[in-house]
Amino acid sequence: MKIGILGTGHIGKTLVRTLSAAGHDVKVANSRGPDTIEPDVRASGGRAVEAAEAVMDVDVVILSIPLNRVPDVASLIATVPAETVVIDTSNYYPARDARLDAIETGRVETLWVAEQLGRPIVKAWNAIGSDSFARNGKPAGSPDRIAIPVAADNDRDRKVGMALVEATAFQVSGIL
Numbered sequence: 370m371k372i373g374i375l376g377t378g379h380i381g382k383t384l385v386r387t388l389s390a391a392g393h394d395v396k397v398a399n400s401r402g403p404d405t406i407e408p409d410v411r412a413s414g415g416r417a418v419e420a421a422e423a424v425m426d427v428d429v430v431i432l433s434i435p436l437n438r439v440p441d442v443a444s445l446i447a448t449v450p451a452e453t454v455v456i457d458t459s460n461y462y463p464a465r466d467a468r469l470d471a472i473e474t475g476r477v478e479t480l481w482v483a484e485q486l487g488r489p490i491v492k493a494w495n496a497i498g499s500d501s502f503a504r505n506g507k508p509a510g511s512p513d514r515i516a517i518p519v520a521a522d523n524d525r526d527r528k529v530g531m532a533l534v535e536a537t538a539f540q541v542s543g544i545l
Contacts, residue, residue: 371428373397393536430449454526
């Protein structure tokens with residue numbers, strides 16, 4: 370699968386490494402440009418590109434950015450075809466993200482993200498800490514393999530999210 374990842378924090382780095390190792394074609398971008406992407410991220414198989422290039426000609430776009438930055442990438446996401454699956458890995462952390470009034474007053478964050486982007490999203494990798502994600506993946510069939518949830522509004526997107534979670538050496542926890 371061709372995957373574009375926006376974000377090179379702890380989760381984004383691990384996604385580049387694990388999805389590249391699983392044979393996916395991975396492009397990665399951050400908000401500061403490809404020259405600022407750390408050498409270990411580039412060495413793990415992902416191609417460092419500008420954000421606009423990361424979302425071009427891909428099957429999946431993964432957002433691994435602070436939640437308050439989602440509106441900043443909405444114009445990029447608007448350029449991808451409707452069949453491109455968009456996955457969000459984030460959670461709302463008011464101390465990091467600044468206050469988002471809609472969420473503070475009860476809007477579900479996943480719905481808020483979908484509204485900001487103007488399209489459905491898949492939620493994955495947001496229920497595991499970055500250190501556990503980086504260190505605790507295990508091959509399918511391992512008795513102590515960690516399971517994480519994948520949620521989406523439609524079966525096609527959910528199946529893509531589930532396959533990618535499996536590709537990162539984690540089991541999918543139920544079907545949401």
